[in-house]
Amino acid sequence: MQIDWFTLVAQVINFLVLMWLLRRYLYKPILKAIDERESKIVAQLKDAESKKKEALKERVEFNKKNEKFDSERDELMQKVIDESKEQKKKLTEKARLEANALKKKLDDEILANHAAQKNEIEENIQREVLEIARKTLADLSSVDLEKQMVRTFVAKVNQLGKEEKEKFVSTLASGKDSILVQSAFDLSKTEKSEIEKEVNSLTKKEYDFEFKVTPKLISGIELSANGYKLSWTISEYIHSFENELNAPIQDKKDQPSDKK
Amino acid sequence: MELSPDERVFWEYGFIHINLTLVTTWVLMAVLVIVSYLITRRLRTDIRISRWQCILEMLVLGMNKQIQEIGLEEPKKYLDFIGTIFIFIAFSNLSIVFPGYVPPTSSLSTTAALAISVFLAVPIFGISESGVIGYLKTYVQPTFIMLPFNIISELSRTLALAVRLFGNIMSGGLIVAILLSIAPLLFPILMTVLGLITGLIQAYIFSILATVYIAAATQESKSKKIKLKPKN
Numbered sequence: 001m002q003i004d005w006f007t008l009v010a011q012v013i014n015f016l017v018l019m020w021l022l023r024r025y026l027y028k029p030i031l032k033a034i035d036e037r038e039s040k041i042v043a044q045l046k047d048a049e050s051k052k053k054e055a056l057k058e059r060v061e062f063n064k065k066n067e068k069f070d071s072e073r074d075e076l077m078q079k080v081i082d083e084s085k086e087q088k089k090k091l092t093e094k095a096r097l098e099a100n101a102l103k104k105k106l107d108d109e110i111l112a113n114h115a116a117q118k119n120e121i122e123e124n125i126q127r128e129v130l131e132i133a134r135k136t137l138a139d140l141s142s143v144d145l146e147k148q149m150v151r152t153f154v155a156k157v158n159q160l161g162k163e164e165k166e167k168f169v170s171t172l173a174s175g176k177d178s179i180l181v182q183s184a185f186d187l188s189k190t191e192k193s194e195i196e197k198e199v200n201s202l203t204k205k206e207y208d209f210e211f212k213v214t215p216k217l218i219s220g221i222e223l224s225a226n227g228y229k230l231s232w233t234i235s236e237y238i239h240s241f242e243n244e245l246n247a248p249i250q251d252k253k254d255q256p257s258d259k260k
Numbered sequence: 261m262e263l264s265p266d267e268r269v270f271w272e273y274g275f276i277h278i279n280l281t282l283v284t285t286w287v288l289m290a291v292l293v294i295v296s297y298l299i300t301r302r303l304r305t306d307i308r309i310s311r312w313q314c315i316l317e318m319l320v321l322g323m324n325k326q327i328q329e330i331g332l333e334e335p336k337k338y339l340d341f342i343g344t345i346f347i348f349i350a351f352s353n354l355s356i357v358f359p360g361y362v363p364p365t366s367s368l369s370t371t372a373a374l375a376i377s378v379f380l381a382v383p384i385f386g387i388s389e390s391g392v393i394g395y396l397k398t399y400v401q402p403t404f405i406m407l408p409f410n411i412i413s414e415l416s417r418t419l420a421l422a423v424r425l426f427g428n429i430m431s432g433g434l435i436v437a438i439l440l441s442i443a444p445l446l447f448p449i450l451m452t453v454l455g456l457i458t459g460l461i462q463a464y465i466f467s468i469l470a471t472v473y474i475a476a477a478t479q480e481s482k483s484k485k486i487k488l489k490p491k492n
Contacts, residue, residue: 002368003369003372004266004279004281004367004369005369006275006276006277007266007282007367007369007370008369008370008372008373008376009373010282010373011282011369011370012373012376012377014285014286014289014373015344015345015373015374015377016377017289018289018292018293018348021289021293021296022292022293022296022347023340023344025293025296025297025300026296026320026343027339027340027343029303030300030303030313030320031320031336032303033300033303033305033313033317034317034320037305037306040306041307
């Protein structure tokens with residue numbers, strides 16, 4: 001049991017060689033790998049941290065946007081509600097106005113119908129009355145009704161009051177020299193000349209007469225010149241008769257509105 | 261009966277002779293370097309690594325941590341030296357599981373060579389850390405009177421290192437050899453198991469003591485650094 005000096009030196013050299021080899025093939029690569037991994041992990045952690053921060057930032061931004069969107073949506077919704085209310089109001093108003101207009105139109109139409117019917121009835125009555133009068137007059141005398149009417153009209157012209165006469169003459173004198181005579185039936189020459197003679201003697205002037213048949217008058221004669229009108233028709237009597245008939249009805253209609 | 265593997269010489273020329281100690285050492289060196297190369301040539305820097313890489317990383321990081329815990333702040337600087345001492349002694353002692361194997365650490369020449377390496381490494385690290393004067397100052401610590409005792413301790417601890425390792429490993433082998441002749445069946449196995457534990461502990465003790473000696477030699481620069489630091 002003694003030290004072999006050659007072995008000792010050789011072992012020292014061996015140890016140094018082994019140290020160099022292990023440094024080359026073990027410690028260096030292992031430590032390098034560990035360092036690299038650590039730096040990689042640190043980088044990953046940093047990356048994760050930055051991503052987390054970014055995510056947080058994005059989340060905050062998203063929340064902000066969401067809130068903004070919500071408020072905008074609420075505003076829009078409110079606006080839409082207001083607009084729809086306004087529209088509803090407008091439409092209701094429009095519908096009401098239209099309904100009123102329609103009602104008015106309907107009322108007018110009813111009134112027009114009513115008036116038309118009344119006119120028709122009036123005309124029928126006039127015609128019937130005329131027919132009755134004609135028959136009656138024909139039965140009672142030998143002179144037919146038309147002649148009687150002409151005679152009556154001539155008599156009416158004759159019987160005009162002083163003021164009326166003056167007005168008639170002055171109106172005829174101020175205008176054209178033609179007078180329009182309308183009648184419901186065709187007048188005979190004798191009757192035409194009788195009327196011309198009577199008017200000329202009244203005005204003391206020669207006028208041109210234009211005779212026209214207007215069935216609307218039903219029965220009667222109407223003389224017009226320069227806006228002046230002189231007539232005798234059954235419709236006048238019927239109108240006065242109608243007025244008398246309508247007077248109590250009109251009074252009844254007026255009374256409730258007065259109360260209101 | 262051979263007490264040391266030095267005594268079995270294979271080849272001799274003048275004062276040069278190749279004995280069992282040297283051959284075994286070369287084989288161990290070759291195995292260590294080849295295994296290290298095979299494992300480290302395909303190192304991964306990902307999070308998932310191979311088992312062998314994991315084992316090597318654990319070994320290297322464990323040694324690093326031990327060195328750091330003893331007081332050397334930059335363990336990477338000392339890892340080559342201390343790590344190689346530990347790996348070589350541990351591998352050499354654990355290889356007794358192979359039949360017919362005689363560990364080179366059971367030769368006093370090998371343990372003395374390792375102890376001399378430590379003896380030389382201590383001043384080298386000490387001077388590199390704190391300079392020649394700084395290192396020499398450690399001999400007169402705490403007072404000048406301690407100088408001879410420090411020198412004696414320097415020499416005696418080197419001798420102790422060599423003899424401790426040699427004695428433990430040689431005795432283990434010797435006991436197994438004696439037991440083989442007395443009770444050849446069970447006892448040698450038990451003693452080999454004990455030898456494994458002893459061998460590993462000796463590797464640990466040797467490398468830890470080497471670290472402690474180096475740490476003591478570099479204390480001067482450390483105390484300087486502490487003095488320079490401003491008080492918080």
